[in-house]
Amino acid sequence: MSGAAVLFSPRRVGAMVLRYWYLLRSSWPRLLELVYWPAVQLLTWGFIQLYVADNATFFARAGGAFIGAVLLWDILMRGQLGFSVSFLEEMWARNMGNLLMSPLTTAEFVASLMIMSIVRLAIGMVPVSVMAIFFFDFNIYAMGFALAAFFANLILTSWSVGLVVSGLVLRNGLGAEGLAWTIMFLFMPLACVYYPVAVLPDWLQHVAWLLPPTYVFEGMRTLVIDHVFRADLMARALLVNAVLFAAAAWAFSRLVESARDQGSLISAGE
């Protein structure tokens, strides 16, 4: 009566998405939290921008750069958190053994985490983007194709980071859980979320350009301030993302194998 061995089954991915959906809808505080932090962040930075724009001509011209940065930063941050938290739910529930002993493959598990990161992101970001229109007259959807390019690059980076964090937690246990909440903040100064790359010292600029989000935030500022869409920046971001994602997938698979060697999979959650 059981299905035959298939290495990638959309039905099993669907089962995992269903599992996370049951979990999300079982708790309204979890749903509220998805909107709460992005909303607080948006309001804080949005009003700062209004204040600065009233007192500086450049910032008046650059209207929306801060709010755009806030919204795109949240795609990066919440995308990774959506991926990592879904993974951590299995550790917290001590359910990892059940999953690893089931026919669910690593690729299917990762695919379900990716889908859930988008679902959680949508639940949080759609209301906040509407708030941006209402409070600050900033319509991120007016970016059109550029927004799609920004989103694709940011979500790819968030999945790469989520993969590495999940692998580290699987290998080292919940002692490494803190990484899921903090690691993305390392990107904030280096990816130049709120200021141009040119602000950084020369040597640090080289480091910044190794990070795909740097291209996205630079591209967003060019679009908002100069009304120019830099497709070249997005193409380069995609290239760096491809390398980053391949490296993250390799690291994740090595960490899973290491966990199998060390016996961490049978004590997952402890």
Add this chain to the structure above:
Amino acid sequence: MALTRPLMTAPAPAPSPAVAAIAARDLVKRYRATLAVGGISFDIAAGSVTGLLGGNGAGKTTTIAMIMGLVRPSAGRVAVLGADMAHERHRVLHRMNFESPYVDMPHRLTVQQNLSVFARLYGVADVAGQIARLAEGLDLAGLLDRPCGKLSAGQKTRVALAKALINDPEVLLLDEPTASLDPDTADWIRSRLQDYCRQRGATILLASHNMGEVERLCDRVIMMKGGLIVDDDTPARLLARYGRSTLEEVFLDVARGRGAAGAEAGA
């Protein structure tokens, strides 16, 4: 709690006793300086119920984890239904299942939701029908809408057993299936396992500290100590060889390093 419905969809073809459902060869697991399993070999015949006994740290859980493919052996190999579990476990995972106190079902999901997710993961064709069958057989019908986190220990064990049987597994690995249960509930669980074995002809490997459970369920006992197999026979022959009336006494003899009566006599 009475069993009114069979725990499986349809009777399985009779297993061939000549075929080993589980085959371990020179299995070693070393964690840095610690030798958890020191080179063990055994075959578990299809359709048999085998007990894996040993004190804490004897290597039972590590052995079961290697059989499941969750721990990679340092040396040796283990095959389940012909598949090498270190490299091709996904060939057979849909034909096996397990229950262990080291894992739990997500607490916030209801029993129905949990079973539904696992039924889909295991590729069960008739999800609703299979859950209804298991709910009736394991007396879970009144619990299906309850979150797993709100169940008693006995109820959780029944749900874990339902998950372990969700795909009518040919090979079932059980690690302390009745730990922390009261005698009545534990006895009821053992009856369900016996029913399942009889109906399905499944192969069961059972790690337990409960000697009464092992005597009742198992037709073979593998005794481990310090990561090695120190004895391997039917319960009746073990009792005879050690000159004891219960497996508990045999277990104590093995744990305290007292050899079999026959062995001491030079047999």
